Amino acid sequence: MLSEKHRQLLTDHFSRYISDHKKDFIEKVLHQRTRHVTVVMEDIYQSQNASAVVRTCECMGVQDIHIVENSSTYSVNPRVLKGSNKWLNLIRYHKKNTNNTASCFEALRLGGYTIVTTDPSPEGISIEEIPIDQKLAIVMGNELNGVSPFAREHADFAAVIPMYGFTESFNISVSAALCLHSVLPKLRSSKIGWQLSEEERNDIKLQWYRAAVKRSAILEREFLVKL
Numbered sequence: 001m002l003s004e005k006h007r008q009l010l011t012d013h014f015s016r017y018i019s020d021h022k023k024d025f026i027e028k029v030l031h032q033r034t035r036h037v038t039v040v041m042e043d044i045y046q047s048q049n050a051s052a053v054v055r056t057c058e059c060m061g062v063q064d065i066h067i068v069e070n071s072s073t074y075s076v077n078p079r080v081l082k083g084s085n086k087w088l089n090l091i092r093y094h095k096k097n098t099n100n101t102a103s104c105f106e107a108l109r110l111g112g113y114t115i116v117t118t119d120p121s122p123e124g125i126s127i128e129e130i131p132i133d134q135k136l137a138i139v140m141g142n143e144l145n146g147v148s149p150f151a152r153e154h155a156d157f158a159a160v161i162p163m164y165g166f167t168e169s170f171n172i173s174v175s176a177a178l179c180l181h182s183v184l185p186k187l188r189s190s191k192i193g194w195q196l197s198e199e200e201r202n203d204i205k206l207q208w209y210r211a212a213v214k215r216s217a218i219l220e221r222e223f224l225v226k227l
Helices: 004-015 020-032 047-059 100-110 149-154 172-188 198-212 216-226
Strands: 037-042 064-068 089-093 113-118 135-140 157-160
Touching: 004 198, 004 216, 020 198, 037 047, 037 100, 037 172, 047 064, 047 172, 064 100, 089 100, 100 113, 100 149, 113 149, 135 172, 198 216
Parallel strands: 037 064, 037 135, 064 089, 113 135, 113 157
Antiparallel strands: none
């Protein structure tokens, strides 16, 4: 764990290897990043779907994704990701002989999140009615069965994406995009404090500088030895 002083020194060090244009772009993206909304993927077993959700979240400014692995292991499709995963925090729950959904929900509750499952059941509320005044975790279930019975029972409520055709559900990545597109524009136009704190921005800026600089791990070790 770096001290605040060492974090700033290391950030300043990496900044020498990054163009002014890139640094300005990083600041612009940081300004739009949020942890007010997060996405949970529960037992997604198709790598292209998991990767598409990650890419969608990054494009739409969501910083954290929670990945639950009870029966399916998270895997990626680099062609779909397009490098989007290196700009996010992927928080994985994959302990053996454990209800990882319960562990994830416990962590979300401690973080102050309201938990909403996406479910085709007509008993849920429309995604257009999802409240945004509290931090929100949107749970995406797997391709075959949707969210687990545990998730359905322990969520605060379920949300439904309106559909008008014969097919009973959307692809998971499409569902994630529709939910985020319904929630995030309203959030950004509201007076809710949805942006990252200064400390969070500083932590993530260093994370992104590491991702932007070639051989950053070697450069970091060499720099910290000299301090």
